[in-house]
Amino acid sequence: MAAKARKVALETLVKIMNEGAYSNIALDNALSSVNLKDDDRALVTELVYGTLKRLVTIDDMIARNSTTPLKKIENLVLQILRMSAYQLKYLDRIPDYAVVSEAVELAREVNPRVAGFVNAVLRSVTRDDTVPRFRSKLERMAYEHSFPLWMVMHFSRNYKSRTEEILEGLNERPAVTYRVNTLRISRDEVLRELENDGFRAEPTSVSPFGIIIKGGGSVASNRFFSEGLLTVQDESSMLAAPLLEPVEGGIYLDLCSAPGGKATHIAELSGDKARVLAYDIYEAKIRTIKENAGRLRLKGIEAGLHDAGEPIPELFGAGSVLLDAPCSGLGIIRKKPDIKHTKTQEELDGLPALQRRLMDVARLYVKKGGTLVYSTCTLNPSENEENVRWFLENNPDFQAERIQLGDHPNLLYSEEGFITVLPTSTMDGFFLSKLVRK
Numbered sequence: 001m002a003a004k005a006r007k008v009a010l011e012t013l014v015k016i017m018n019e020g021a022y023s024n025i026a027l028d029n030a031l032s033s034v035n036l037k038d039d040d041r042a043l044v045t046e047l048v049y050g051t052l053k054r055l056v057t058i059d060d061m062i063a064r065n066s067t068t069p070l071k072k073i074e075n076l077v078l079q080i081l082r083m084s085a086y087q088l089k090y091l092d093r094i095p096d097y098a099v100v101s102e103a104v105e106l107a108r109e110v111n112p113r114v115a116g117f118v119n120a121v122l123r124s125v126t127r128d129d130t131v132p133r134f135r136s137k138l139e140r141m142a143y144e145h146s147f148p149l150w151m152v153m154h155f156s157r158n159y160k161s162r163t164e165e166i167l168e169g170l171n172e173r174p175a176v177t178y179r180v181n182t183l184r185i186s187r188d189e190v191l192r193e194l195e196n197d198g199f200r201a202e203p204t205s206v207s208p209f210g211i212i213i214k215g216g217g218s219v220a221s222n223r224f225f226s227e228g229l230l231t232v233q234d235e236s237s238m239l240a241a242p243l244l245e246p247v248e249g250g251i252y253l254d255l256c257s258a259p260g261g262k263a264t265h266i267a268e269l270s271g272d273k274a275r276v277l278a279y280d281i282y283e284a285k286i287r288t289i290k291e292n293a294g295r296l297r298l299k300g301i302e303a304g305l306h307d308a309g310e311p312i313p314e315l316f317g318a319g320s321v322l323l324d325a326p327c328s329g330l331g332i333i334r335k336k337p338d339i340k341h342t343k344t345q346e347e348l349d350g351l352p353a354l355q356r357r358l359m360d361v362a363r364l365y366v367k368k369g370g371t372l373v374y375s376t377c378t379l380n381p382s383e384n385e386e387n388v389r390w391f392l393e394n395n396p397d398f399q400a401e402r403i404q405l406g407d408h409p410n411l412l413y414s415e416e417g418f419i420t421v422l423p424t425s426t427m428d429g430f431f432l433s434k435l436v437r438k
């Protein structure tokens with residue numbers, strides 16, 4: 001059966017690498033269209049994410065051991081080599097000879113003439129223990145942690161001595177985390193009940209709302225999930241909604257809200273007694289907000305299609321606002337390792353202008369004494385603190401309120417009290433700021 005899993009993984013990789021599909025979506029589609037056992041599903045996920053995660057290093061190895069330059073290798077054959085090199089160098093579940101012979105079989109189906117070439121390259125990769133000579137510390141980090149050099153330089157320029165920790169964090173296997181709907185059940189109770197049901201679960205350490213599933217199977221089919229007591233959410237994302245301090249009768253606008261992870265949290269924290277206007281620019285995504293609100297049985301969410309760049313005058317001064325802005329997503333590489341290969345410095349440079357335009361509209365909805373929470377899931381000061389500093393300079397009626405989440409090794413507090421969350425196994429890289437209208 002593992003052979004079938006490898007074939008599915010290969011097809012998925014091709015969709016991502018050659019057709020520009022997003023890794024999480026391509027993988028979900030692939031897994032839902034085939035009938036595979038749990039072990040094989042796990043293998044597909046491992047092969048796809050692992051290959052994308054280690055691609056820089058893998059390509060280097062293939063280039064060293066191939067007589068044909070990488071750019072000239074037929075696309076499908078290149079993906080076979082990449083996926084197989086990943087197994088040879090990073091997994092020990094499958095013996096090397098089996099990996100090579102499976103790869104040769106797959107290659108033969110693509111083009112019988114390349115089978116010998118694939119065999120030769122992979123045998124050579126198997127024996128290759130070369131440690132390349134690095135011209136700098138950054139080059140070493142790029143190779144060892146498998147990131148494009150420009151991205152390592154970006155982290156090093158902006159996060160200095162924390163660079164290696166960021167690279168390691170972004171390569172972590174993401175833990176399975178859920179937010180407890182404390183409107184209906186306490187976290188302690190969920191933990192107790194899950195333990196009774198045979199799960200191993202722990203509380204998250206920064207957010208008081210999260211649990212981490214450490215073992216015992218998939219909670220998605222558990223009654224807690226289907227009955228709306230739990231929401232899949234990263235721990236970092238659980239930190240945004242509480243900053244709005246939602247109360248009964250309040251009005252909250254979540255301007256970029258799909259799939260509604262934070263909007264539903266706002267509703268829960270208000271006792272589901274507030275209006276939560278949850279907008280997004282994509283029609284298809286509005287459905288996901290409604291589905292999530294429905295599963296959680298929340299009545300206060302009003303999901304709708306709206307471009308956050310277009311002001312809605314009827315709502316000026318209406319309440320408090322969450323702007324969880326579209327961003328470069330460098331903080332979520334653990335879950336979307338394709339970001340390592342798809343983002344460019346130019347793309348990063350273009351984002352602050354868009355984000356500032358959205359902030360400029362978002363401020364209009366904030367009432368006196370109300371709050372604007374600006375957050376992103378990226379590690380890039382120009383999309384994060386520099387945007388917020390620009391905003392405060394241009395809007396003297398707003399002031400930053402210090403966020404206090406306690407001392408945790410991966411939380412960086414700026415002088416103004418903004419927070420950058422460095423990635424760990426349980427937390428995405430994230431940025432949070434809280435701006436109050438005087």
Ligand SMILES: C[S@@+](CC[C@H](N)C(=O)[O-])C[C@H]1O[C@@H](n2cnc3c(N)ncnc32)[C@H](O)[C@@H]1O
Nearest residue numbers: 256257258259260261262280281307308324326
């Ligand atoms: C970081 S995600 C939001 C995640 C969401 N807040 C949550 O917690 O589930 C950013 C969202 O912004 C949406 N978006 C991008 N540009 C937008 C715009 N101009 N107006 C409204 N939404 C936009 C995207 O479709 C995406 O769903």
